[in-house]
Amino acid sequence: MAVYTDVPADELSEYLAAYDIGELLSYKGIAEGVENSNFLLHTTAGSFFLTLYEKRTAVGDLPFFLGLMSHLASHGIPCPEPVKMRDGKMLGTLAGRPAAIIDFLEGVWPRKPNAVHCAGIGQALAKMHLAGQDFAMDRANALSVSGWRPLFSSAAARANEVQPGLREFLASELNYLEGRWPKDLPSGVIHADAFPDNVLFLGDRLSGLIDFYFACNDMFAYDVAICLNAWCFEPDHSFNVTKARAFLSAYGRERRLSEAEQAALPLLARGAALRFLLTRLVDLLNVPAGAMVQPKDPLEYVRKLRFHQSVKSMADYGVETSGLPA
């Protein structure tokens, strides 16, 4: 529920004068996003999305995020394109905060993704991986394997309050993954948070890949593993092999997973599950009393992690290795 900063209309109108997007008609604070203040603008030129970056955002990363969106949009990826000011800049200052305006993309995110949606994100993710290859900037993934032990350490003492035995489960999984995490798989810019609420559809057509504020450089197959977790389980946490097949096949049609990537996928999926398990656990243990934000359930990712522990090969994800198109 995020509007941390109110913006007076006259200040906003003045700010918009630096852009070539017409006159302000209305703006509404959006109850979406946890980190920043977001507004939907109507101007005489159309609809736009205004973000004021609040304290928790690393301002130094904003040129990466905005540059990436601009790069991807110009390469045909359906993502919001930052609007440039008349002087070419994408980042301004409004109400004392760093601010950016991006295109508003129509579409709705699927609350109950089906196999068609899964194929849609598979295709878009692969296209994004390819389109990002000639993007010039870099950003390390702070939430890859080296980031997990600090998260574990901060949550360990109270983990068993959430579920008996959780601390030991996490410690063991972390040791296992740290010892085996791959290093040489194909890498580039990944989205790293392509959950259903960051993917917009108009009917069956994917109309927008949004929220690039976790994007970073890492293994492509790790992004695939994140999506397997985010898209291919049912609300009861059972794995849906039909959705996984749709997702992986659509990805593979755009960008073939190498044999090494395929072999590593179950391990990467365990890692992706552990990453969301840990961040959700830390969030849950640090909810301020009386907060209106409902923390997400970390235990959902315990169940997903256990599933991936049982996976022997890509066949368990519904795809024969030979079945992926060359």
Place this chain on the structure above:
Amino acid sequence: MAVYTDVPADELSEYLAAYDIGELLSYKGIAEGVENSNFLLHTTAGSFFLTLYEKRTAVGDLPFFLGLMSHLASHGIPCPEPVKMRDGKMLGTLAGRPAAIIDFLEGVWPRKPNAVHCAGIGQALAKMHLAGQDFAMDRANALSVSGWRPLFSSAAARANEVQPGLREFLASELNYLEGRWPKDLPSGVIHADAFPDNVLFLGDRLSGLIDFYFACNDMFAYDVAICLNAWCFEPDHSFNVTKARAFLSAYGRERRLSEAEQAALPLLARGAALRFLLTRLVDLLNVPAGAMVQPKDPLEYVRKLRFHQSVKSMADYGVETSGLPA
């Protein structure tokens, strides 16, 4: 910060099929309004405002509010018009809540109202009072003089925590007003909450009078008194006689205040100040620990009330009695 109910896209699309407003393109929860869940919809037919009425709303009052908006809009008042379903109904059910769709009005509310804005609300308020005269439904004002003592009783024990002597100040003012509150002034439908954040402007032109969820039947001059409090004081709580003159003159050009109304205005303004003082005080004393909503300052209305106590006649509001047009 209000989106209490998430609405799945497929449920919303299905709901929209009862209306003739095109296909859903997008919807965003709006961080606005405290009582209900509000969404800005884009459809192939334009922009609309969807409200889901949450528990605190008296469902029995919704036909009054929606009927009033429909009546006023059809009489040329710039207020949101409820969209009718194909079967003529204005009230439906979505995600288990009573729901309505109204026109989305472009415009921004003035954070720093000037005299032109004050004239705008003066004119619109008078036109609304006139246009509501042949509206067939009635709704009592639960927050008029008879509603103040229960509010006072619930806050009295802790009032002096907020300001020393506040309890005695409130008790004395309440006694004074209860003994003198007028009964025979011209009455009809009033907005009762026409604060700047409920009035939209495009430049100097008033484009929307919104949020009719406090509308009720009461004295027209009491609505005028509420606006005097809401529009004609500076951020330092000093009274701005230029703004008051602009407001009252513009009102008077559309609907002349009778001599009895003019004579009663200082008393009504004290009452209006007491009403907002009491509700803000009760809200402040009942903020849940850790709530993200910043309660409004009740003491602002102590200062306003003291000003009205010093007022002898309309001249102190910047308008000679004879200066109001016939």
